[in-house]
Amino acid sequence: MITTQRSMNGGGGGLQSPRSNPPNSSSPYLTVSVTDPAKMGNGVQAYISYKVITKTNFPEYQGPEKIVIRRYTDFVWLRDRLFEKYKGIFIPPLPEKSTVEKFRFSAEFIEMRRQALDTFVNRIALHHELQQSDDLRIFLEADEQTMERARSQETGYFKKKPSDLMQIFRDVQSKVSDVVLGKEKPVEETNPEYEKLKRYIFELEDHLGEAQKHAYRLVKRHRELGQSLAEFGKAIKLLGACEGDALGNAFSELGAKSEMLSIKLQREAHHLLMNFEEPLKDYVRAVQSIKGTIAERANAFRQQCELAETIKLKEIDLNKLRLIRSEKMLDAEHEYEELKADAEDATRRFETIVRLMNEEIVRFQDQKTQDMGLAFHEFAKGQARLSNGIADAWRSLLPKLESLSAS
Amino acid sequence: MMEFENNQGALEEEESQMESLILNDNTNNGGDPLSNGHPLSPPAEIPTSHDHTVNDPLSMTSSPNPNSSFNSFLEPPSYADAVFRSFDDGHNSNNNKIVSTSSASATSSSASSSGEYLKISVTDPQKSQDVVGNSLVPGGGSYVTYLIATWTNLPEFNGTEFSVRRRFKDVVTLSDRLSEAYRGYFIPLRPDKSVVESQVMQKHEFVENRRVALEKYLRKLAEHPVIKRSEELRVFLQVQGKLPLVKTTDVASRMLDGAVKLPKQLFGESVVSAAVDPSEVVQPAKGGRDLLRLFKELRQSVTNDWGGAKPLVVEEDKEFLDKRKKLQDFETELTNVSQQAESLVKAQQDIGETLGQLGLAFVKLTKFESEEAMFNSQKVRAADMKNVATSAVKASRLYRELNAQTVRHLDKLHEYLGVMLAVNNAYADRSNALLTVQTLLSELSNLNSRIEKLEAAASKIFGGDRSRVRKIEELKETMKVTEDAKSCAVKEYERIKENNKNELERLDKERHDDFFGMLKGFVVNQAGYAEKMASVWETVAKETSGYAKSS
Numbered sequence: 001m002i003t004t005q006r007s008m009n010g011g012g013g014g015l016q017s018p019r020s021n022p023p024n025s026s027s028p029y030l031t032v033s034v035t036d037p038a039k040m041g042n043g044v045q046a047y048i049s050y051k052v053i054t055k056t057n058f059p060e061y062q063g064p065e066k067i068v069i070r071r072y073t074d075f076v077w078l079r080d081r082l083f084e085k086y087k088g089i090f091i092p093p094l095p096e097k098s099t100v101e102k103f104r105f106s107a108e109f110i111e112m113r114r115q116a117l118d119t120f121v122n123r124i125a126l127h128h129e130l131q132q133s134d135d136l137r138i139f140l141e142a143d144e145q146t147m148e149r150a151r152s153q154e155t156g157y158f159k160k161k162p163s164d165l166m167q168i169f170r171d172v173q174s175k176v177s178d179v180v181l182g183k184e185k186p187v188e189e190t191n192p193e194y195e196k197l198k199r200y201i202f203e204l205e206d207h208l209g210e211a212q213k214h215a216y217r218l219v220k221r222h223r224e225l226g227q228s229l230a231e232f233g234k235a236i237k238l239l240g241a242c243e244g245d246a247l248g249n250a251f252s253e254l255g256a257k258s259e260m261l262s263i264k265l266q267r268e269a270h271h272l273l274m275n276f277e278e279p280l281k282d283y284v285r286a287v288q289s290i291k292g293t294i295a296e297r298a299n300a301f302r303q304q305c306e307l308a309e310t311i312k313l314k315e316i317d318l319n320k321l322r323l324i325r326s327e328k329m330l331d332a333e334h335e336y337e338e339l340k341a342d343a344e345d346a347t348r349r350f351e352t353i354v355r356l357m358n359e360e361i362v363r364f365q366d367q368k369t370q371d372m373g374l375a376f377h378e379f380a381k382g383q384a385r386l387s388n389g390i391a392d393a394w395r396s397l398l399p400k401l402e403s404l405s406a407s
Numbered sequence: 408m409m410e411f412e413n414n415q416g417a418l419e420e421e422e423s424q425m426e427s428l429i430l431n432d433n434t435n436n437g438g439d440p441l442s443n444g445h446p447l448s449p450p451a452e453i454p455t456s457h458d459h460t461v462n463d464p465l466s467m468t469s470s471p472n473p474n475s476s477f478n479s480f481l482e483p484p485s486y487a488d489a490v491f492r493s494f495d496d497g498h499n500s501n502n503n504k505i506v507s508t509s510s511a512s513a514t515s516s517s518a519s520s521s522g523e524y525l526k527i528s529v530t531d532p533q534k535s536q537d538v539v540g541n542s543l544v545p546g547g548g549s550y551v552t553y554l555i556a557t558w559t560n561l562p563e564f565n566g567t568e569f570s571v572r573r574r575f576k577d578v579v580t581l582s583d584r585l586s587e588a589y590r591g592y593f594i595p596l597r598p599d600k601s602v603v604e605s606q607v608m609q610k611h612e613f614v615e616n617r618r619v620a621l622e623k624y625l626r627k628l629a630e631h632p633v634i635k636r637s638e639e640l641r642v643f644l645q646v647q648g649k650l651p652l653v654k655t656t657d658v659a660s661r662m663l664d665g666a667v668k669l670p671k672q673l674f675g676e677s678v679v680s681a682a683v684d685p686s687e688v689v690q691p692a693k694g695g696r697d698l699l700r701l702f703k704e705l706r707q708s709v710t711n712d713w714g715g716a717k718p719l720v721v722e723e724d725k726e727f728l729d730k731r732k733k734l735q736d737f738e739t740e741l742t743n744v745s746q747q748a749e750s751l752v753k754a755q756q757d758i759g760e761t762l763g764q765l766g767l768a769f770v771k772l773t774k775f776e777s778e779e780a781m782f783n784s785q786k787v788r789a790a791d792m793k794n795v796a797t798s799a800v801k802a803s804r805l806y807r808e809l810n811a812q813t814v815r816h817l818d819k820l821h822e823y824l825g826v827m828l829a830v831n832n833a834y835a836d837r838s839n840a841l842l843t844v845q846t847l848l849s850e851l852s853n854l855n856s857r858i859e860k861l862e863a864a865a866s867k868i869f870g871g872d873r874s875r876v877r878k879i880e881e882l883k884e885t886m887k888v889t890e891d892a893k894s895c896a897v898k899e900y901e902r903i904k905e906n907n908k909n910e911l912e913r914l915d916k917e918r919h920d921d922f923f924g925m926l927k928g929f930v931v932n933q934a935g936y937a938e939k940m941a942s943v944w945e946t947v948a949k950e951t952s953g954y955a956k957s958s
Contacts, residue, residue: 200779207772214765221758228754232747239740242733247919250926362782369784369791373954376795380947381955383802387941394934401930405923 030056030125032140034118037110040071047071048110050117054140058131066141072097074139075117077151081135082124087296087349088356089130090364092123093285108270112278119282187305188298197361198294205287212280219273226265233258246404253400257393264393268386275378279371286364297357300350307343314339525559525629527644529622532614535574550574551614553621557644563636569645575600577650578621581643584652585628588639590836590899591906593829593914595627632913700846707846724904730911731834738827745820752814759806766799791951798947802940809936816932819925823918830914837907840900847893854886 036051054066075094082091095116098109121140124130138150189195233255240251314336321329530553537548556570582597598620605613625644629635642652769792776789858879865875 196779196781200781203775203779207768207775211765211768211772214761214768217761218758218765221754221761225751225754225758228747228750232744232751235740235744235747239737239744242736242740247922250923254926254930365782365784365788369788370954372788373791373951376791377948377951377955379795380798380944380951384941384944384948387937387944391934391937391941394930394937397930398927398934401923401927405919405927 032121032125078139088353090360092120093289208284215277215280222269226262229258230262246407250404264389271382279375297353304346304350307346527625528556529553580652584639591903593833593910704842704846748817755810759803762799763803766796769796798943801943812932816928837903840903844896844900858882
């Protein structure tokens with residue numbers, strides 16, 4: 001059902017950028033591409049902006065095609081909004097913010113980021129629930145001022161609504177009381193399967209991190225080998241120049257081949273980075289995103305438990321009041337009903353998260369097998385291509401060497 | 408010598424880890440990649456574009472026993488050596504093997520072609536004690552001796568197999584004697600004394616290094632067409648007991664000689680030693696003796712460089728001068744190439760290591776996914792991953808082998824750096840001999856003018872001037888002696904020039920052969936291993952091609 005399609009403008013590289021089928025007016029589609037990175041501003045304030053092109057026939061959207069300009073923080077805003085609204089769903093991961101100044105504007109970094117952002121948006125566009133998000137529509141269609149307003153409203157702690165702040169306060173309260181009462185660990189689910197899943201996710205992050213680290217090193221090694229082949233080639237050419245005759249000729253030919261191969265290696269290093277290392281990195285980020293969802297589920301569970309506790313206590317109070325027929329009874333009853341409604345909400349929220357997570361994990365595993373399969377294929381293909389190139393280059397030199405050595 | 412062995416231990420450890428991980432893996436992975444056929448079997452189904460016309464050594468022979476057990480891919484493809492040997496015969500150097508084994512051959516290709524051989528091995532270092540405790544150095548006069556065994560059919564030697572025990576000091580003596588006797592030749596340089604290293608390194612490591620170096624040195628001597636027949640070498644290799652190659656001069660007596668004028672210095676009148684004959688002049692002036700001679704020659708060389716008048720004999724051989732310049736350039740570039748070669752080897756080693764580590768990381772992931780699998784997609788992924796992991800480890804191994812061979816081939820570069828040093832020594836011999844000739848010529852002209860002056864002055868006095876006449880007689884006597892010395896020196900100079908010329912021809916030929924051998928070996932090596940790696944990865948690419956159907 002999910003097919004990949006290369007767009008013209010640089011989307012769809014190694015990371016499997018999922019795109020739904022192209023314009024076929026009967027079936028609904030939403031296709032996005034993130035392209036044309038451009039540096040804006042100067043000095044410390046400089047940043048990269050991207051062109052986001054949306055093609056869709058969704059009724060809520062403005063038209064068949066829309067182009068907007070977005071920057072990295074806009075994507076972050078979108079991710080945060082989705083994370084808040086769609087608890088339980090594994091929100092697609094974003095590439096990291098770069099902390100190293102000089103790397104921030106290197107061509108390679110910009111391309112990697114563009115690719116990752118493209119994948120990010122497309123995954124959202126293809127997710128049957130997330131694609132219906134209003135925030136997504138704002139992100140894809142709003143003009144710059146609206147976007148900026150929305151973005152600045154949501155920064156920092158002040159983005160929390162009053163009820164959220166209250167919740168945070170209550171969380172802190174309960175944590176304190178837990179400690180005071182000697183309950184050290186917050187309340188957790190005792191579902192063994194879920195335990196297994198949590199452990200799996202945490203361990204997976206470690207393993208993947210290690211693999212990704214080595215993949216990145218492998219990229220570097222390709223570059224280094226390329227570099228030393230270039231220098232070796234140059235040096236041997238110089239040796240050939242001062243040697244002269246057949247032997248000098250042989251040296252020169254070898255040097256030239258060596259330099260040529262150096263270029264192949266640099267190319268392969270880039271291919272490896274984009275088509276193998278980045279997908280692995282993406283995998284790591286996805287797992288980290290899942291950890292966020294796990295935290296949300298824990299929160300929801302805890303809220304549910306606390307409300308259940310509070311209700312019990314309230315019930316006792318209420319019965320006491322009923323017995324003594326106090327005037328406070330009506331108020332207390334009122335509060336009790338409210339609490340019960342809240343508790344139902346909390347339970348519903350929690351159960352939604354559980355249900356969604358169960359669906360998401362299946363989807364996630366399937367998706368990752370596809371993603372990794374492709375990454376492995378690209379890796380093997382690239383290595384085979386490189387090795388064949390190297391073999392061909394050296395082999396083609398042999399007849400020349402033979403004839404030169406005989407002369 | 409390029410070092411690459413350092414991390415082999417670590418990598419092997421990683422591989423044994425991997426082995427145990429694979430062996431413990433009991434779950435039934437869907438699509439065990441190994442059962443799809445041994446990855447190193449000839450890739451008949453994979454289209455490759457190369458032609459096989461020239462390249463017999465490169466044709467992919469299949470592995471001897473394609474078995475599908477988990478461990479098959481862990482065996483290094485040992486046929487690699489056989490495949491690449493064709494260009495390498497005669498250039499193998501297995502340093503640590505006793506030479507009598509079939510593969511290692513220390514003889515140069517020229518010797519083997521004429522059926523002569525001179526094989527040397529250096530083994531069995533043993534501690535020994537000075538009988539007479541006259542050593543000034545703390546340590547009680549202990550030293551190490553090595554067993555030097557020779558197999559030969561050269562007629563100069565009486566016998567075909569024999570061995571002696573020698574210490575490093577004996578090697579130094581041998582080297583010094585050869586330098587004196589074979590001026591103008593490209594004599595291989597002996598191993599360093601390594602005073603600092605002997606203090607700093609572990610004793611057994613130092614001794615082992617020295618043993619290897621000694622063996623290399625003696626084998627190089629045995630390859631030299633002239634030196635291998637030298638009496639000095641024969642005595643060193645064959646004569647039992649204390650080495651009878653004695654230093655020709657007693658230092659103390661020479662110091663005294665230095666106070667005497669040059670001609671007398673050459674012909675007796677020295678306090679302790681016997682009459683010295685003209686052939687002494689053919690030895691270059693050395694520090695500690697011949698002080699006066701050194702001084703004169705130094706003055707001569709200054710005159711040559713800064714004086715207005717041209718020296719009486721100059722290096723005229725333009726061909727020689729051109730050749731020397733060319734060799735200097737060659738040496739410079741060779742040094743550069745040798746450095747780059749080391750970097751290349753390091754880079755190859757690094758990439759191999761990282762591939763191995765990547766493979767290991769994926770093995771762990773595979774195991775993890777299989778054990779924790781809750782969905783079938785995980786099992787599929789684990790199988791894919793295992794495929795990639797084992798291929799990465801295989802490729803890592805291939806890189807390691809590639810590198811071992813690369814080191815062997817490119818070591819030729821290092822060797823020739825050593826040869827260049829020997830060449831420089833031979834050229835120094837020539838310069839020194841020329842300087843001696845020039846000095847003597849100056850001396851002669853000096854004497855001549857003094858005689859003329861005296862004769863002119865004496866003729867003015869009627870009846871002769873007794874003392875002056877006696878002086879003139881003396882000077883004429885001295886001139887005769889100096890003339891003889893000069894003739895000797897000229898002969899020696901010519902001799903050295905001839906040696907230089909012959910050696911240069913030999914060097915050119917050998918260099919041609921050696922470097923072509925190196926280039927071919929290097930290229931065949933690179934191509935061969937690249938092919939193997941391509942084959943490994945092509946298999947994986949094929950097996951994962953399903954994921955790419957839409958791209």
